[in-house]
Amino acid sequence: MFMAPKPIEGEKRVFMTGNEVVAWAATAAGAEIMYGYPITPQNEIMHYWTRMAPKYGRKFLQTEDEISAGFTTVGGVLAGKRAFTATAGPGNTLMQEPMSMAEMMRLPTVLVVTQRGGPSTATVIYSQQELTMTCFGGNGEGMRIVYSTSGHQDLYDYTIKAFNTAWKYRFPTFVLGDGYQSKMREPVTIYDPEARNISMVPAEAYMGNPGTPGVDRDPVHLRNTYNMEEELLKVINDNMATYESIAPEIVEYQEEEVEDAEVLLISHGIVSRAAQGAMKLLREEGFKVGYFRPITVRPFPAEQLRERAEKAKCLLVIESAYGQLKRIVTDSLYGCTTTIKSYMKPGESVTVEEVVEKVRSLY
């Protein structure tokens, strides 16, 4: 097992930007290599990883593009290492090809996405427009696990968790952040996972294990190509059945004041901070407002949301995208008759004040 020097013993309250948090978390999680290609707003993940890597016995490869960054990550995982990459926007688009291979072959890649504006080059700043792509991109079925973080502590916790989820369940796992979280600075507690009794799921090699293939052991033959429809159907059905059976263990969400909520605010990622703030202000004013935040946006906490949604009078989906979260919500709630309203600002932030105003307008 990999025993590299630890970047941190115990725990420590520190002041950092989100991208640095990711680099520290990946180091603390025992990631052995990052493969990456420059794109804003992800760059400082690489900057800080490359500063720390030699100190803690880790590696880095700067590739020729995101396609290569993704496929080298696949290679690192095949070799049995906790390997990860990070990207955003158009880079995430290119990353879908290697991630579809990881999805088909159930390879535990970890990809940190720092969402930026879209479509195309758009802005390098911020958005939540990579939700659909990160959950369902590529020519696949969305057999992925996607954690949507809302700030620095989440970035730290879920980057560590992503490696464990990936290696435990063997599905490609994503940390879905955004440019604001990347660049914002706020206090965060960084820790050695062991100090919190988090044990890291060991990585295992798919290829290159000891022994001469064909003599001491069978050779490993891995593929993602199948001949016939029936053959593929079986593979996908089996993988999907596994995915659906583990989904309840993986699903995470946050909720507050949902019991008597008339208006239920639904948001993910950093926007949920505005929604939560608005909920608190509105409660003080006597409005019965609740707050629901999926942390895993894939698999989605559909049952839990349905239970809360059916009791509410109105759902307000708030996002920095044009209905990407709303589509998932609507799909999850099919048959539920509660009105669904939306507040959509593709590529722009949402403030507490805006949410408060929007909710007031619903009354």
Add this chain to the structure above:
Amino acid sequence: MSVQPQMPRTWRTETKPHKFCPGCGHPLVLKALSWAIEELEIEEKVVFGCDIGCSLLAWDFFNLDSVQTHHGRTTPVITGIKRVRPDLVGVAYMGDGGGYAIGSQHLVNSAMRNEKVTVILVNNTQYGMTGGQMAPTTLPNQKTETTPYGRSVEETGLPTKGPEMVASISSEGSYVARGTVSNVRQLKKYIKRALEAQLNGNFSFIEALSLCPTNWRTNAEETWKFLEDQMSKYFTVGEFKTPAQKKEG
């Protein structure tokens, strides 16, 4: 009485007969690779990656740990493995479309970075598995499904000379050669030198001139003639870069 010819140790009998067409050059290249691995006694260390296209039919060809990747992406997958397992020997196996078209950036950049991997590219002048379309290696005036009147150099440029390109950009110590299935002993020697270059910590690249009677629509005699008279004239066989800077025909 029949005597089975001796096969290399990594030749996996359970998956034979192989799935390549009769007269295909792939099995000859793969056999040359097998012999080279055996002579170097590195079976235990080799990880083999194959591309999309006919090369993917090699996915279970060997008693070697093998992975079939995406079209053009075998080089980065093997690079990714090699970066964290420098003790292994990585072989990326692909066709001319995979290496010179869709994956050309990976070939160029892995050579530039002197990745410690061996890329073996099979040149059969067209895309075989998709039904015989023009490839970067299609000869001038050669007819393919997408150049039904013959490849126009004016419209599509000249065939890619890969080893010449790679030799000019790769580091000292790397090994670059073009062999041919019409001289398997020489091809095996080149592949062996390529693997040795990797074992010495350098990049290596082999292009193998190969045969595709199915898409060339040629009988045995014409198949051989196309390779010997046409391909070998345009694509010079030989070593383009050797660690000791020795050249050999």
Add this chain to the structure above:
Amino acid sequence: MSEAPVILEAYIGEYASGKSEVAINRALRLCEQGREVTLVDLDTVEPFYTLRPLKKQLENKGLKVIAWETKETVGLGETGSVLKPEMRWALKRPGDVILDVGYGVEGAKTLNLLEGVFKRFPLKVYVVINTARPFTSEVSDIVEYIKTLGKVDGLVNNSHLGAETDLDLVQEGARIVSKAAKILGLPVVATTAEIQIAERIGTKDCMGHPVWVIRRYMEHSFW
């Protein structure tokens, strides 16, 4: 133009160490003393919490600010590290000049982009240190880091944890920064603190360094 000798200072330091914050506050204080002050945004690596969004606000307070305005650039972050021509000549301006220099490997080398940087004596280069940042939380790390920076004239203790900052953290930062400064043979120019904490510290920190009261402007700037 100011009567007193001109003050030329560059603030450099780790990513998110508070360089811009310290530079802004320093420039504003000089400005309040009736001096002519130009503040220059030299963050060329990955401009984010730079002065850009604050430019107007600072100009209204009487500062001259040389910084791109967000709307003047295209694809910030893609092309954001473009040097504004005026920046190159900033040291030739009359009056005091305060430079806010970006982080990055050898970020201090950014100063080489300025005309006359080594001629117009005395440009002082101060390193801003926040000991709540893990790369600069220990004496040895700070020493090692500062040794990579080239010409340095002093250290500023800007230890804080945002809204969670307390008195002990600032004083502990002062002790750590002092030790590092002693090893390096450099002075500690100041300890910074927001008003509530500064009042509790007094005019000198526990190591006897002057306390600069600062207001945190940067939290309000996005890109």
